[in-house]
Amino acid sequence: MEILYAFLLFAGISLVLGAMLAIASKVFAVKVDPRIPEVVECLPGANCGGCGFSGCSACAEAIVNGEAKVSACPVGGQEAADKIAAVMGVEAGTVVRMRAQVMCSGTHGNAKEKYIYEGPHDCAAAMRLGGGPKECPNGCIGLGSCAVHCANDAIRVVDGVAVVDAEKCGGCGVCVETCPKHIIRLIPFDAKVHVGCSSPDKGVQVKGYCDAGCIGCRLCTKVCETGAIHVDGFIASIDYEKCTSCGKCAEKCPRKIIIVKDEKVTVEA
């Protein structure tokens, strides 16, 4: 008899709770577009935030709602864009693969240092102490906050300057956001030439604090055949739409800070 009570009691409790949950699921129902999980499947799933959304599922939601393009994911590149386009039923177009490049050549030998920093191992923290230990206000601090945030483990600090392994880099741009000095840029993966300096200061000042700084002499703009390089203030920058990677600017640069890379740098682990 007792077993019957137990059975009935638990059946009763379960029934009440089940009914409660059934009602709650109606009241608290969230409408989910069936395409959202399908788009999530196409994304890399690293939740790196490189697209500007809080994660892959947020990005998928924005794509389905039409707030972002099918090519919104910089990491997935063409492959992901094609798959998402198939889900969404639109054309993908072409996606240019990007990679991050640290625009600084201020290694320990080149850049002068103001003081010896012994605080927390974080660039933003060092930044607060008079803009970091290097004299140059636009030089890499070299504590590797970008490397910590990199989801692909593509960044290493070599001789006081962060270096990105182009092959590992997914082009998500998290490091660009993280860098308190704003000296990391996304450039096309195939680009071979970059300006290894971010200092917009005048030549005299730059010479004062770094042996590898752009002085704004404009020799590179004169030698460039396609007009891809121009100097704003006292810093050269390359327009990658026009650049043909001929390397003439690099030959001409008196400070040797326009750098040509035939083979992409790979950083030893």
Added chain:
Amino acid sequence: MEQLIDILLLMLSSVLVQNFIFAKFYGICPFLGVSDKPDTALGMGLAVTFVITLSSAATWAVYYLMLEPLGLTYLKTIAFILIIAALVQLIEMFLKKFVPSLYQALGIYLPLITTNCAVLGSALLNIQNGYNFVYSVAVGFSAAIGFTMAILIFAGVRVRLQFAETPKSFEGMPLVLISAGLIAMAFSGFSGISF
């Protein structure tokens, strides 16, 4: 009046002296799992508070109104788990609808409240200590507040640990466990207070 003071003392005792995490070692899984950011830690604490308070009331009612009269008290563990699981489902749906960001942040740890021993532990302790309905709810609520406080304090510590330079072998979980142990030792100072 005397009873009110009694309840308040009992509540204070379950927040500090009998703290679920630092004194009883209940609910360590979410304590270690979602304590890396203070805001998710607070969210977890509030979710657990909600579940423990409601389950304290529900389990008391089920035990004294149904199980005891029928002589089925030996089935209390199963009955309590059933109720807790349903409550967790409820709060999961609620969060998904109204606080999706917290729902995302808590991730797998949200459904895992079901198996959070702090919840079942508080329900069983209420019965074991023979508390009446008001006492059960008050003690359940304050124990959950103690849990929230512990996880918040710990999240604050972990935020600072992120900037610390630690030896390679201590990085990650070992350091987290060591710091949890140190806080627990500090909390053992409260055990000298007896109410």
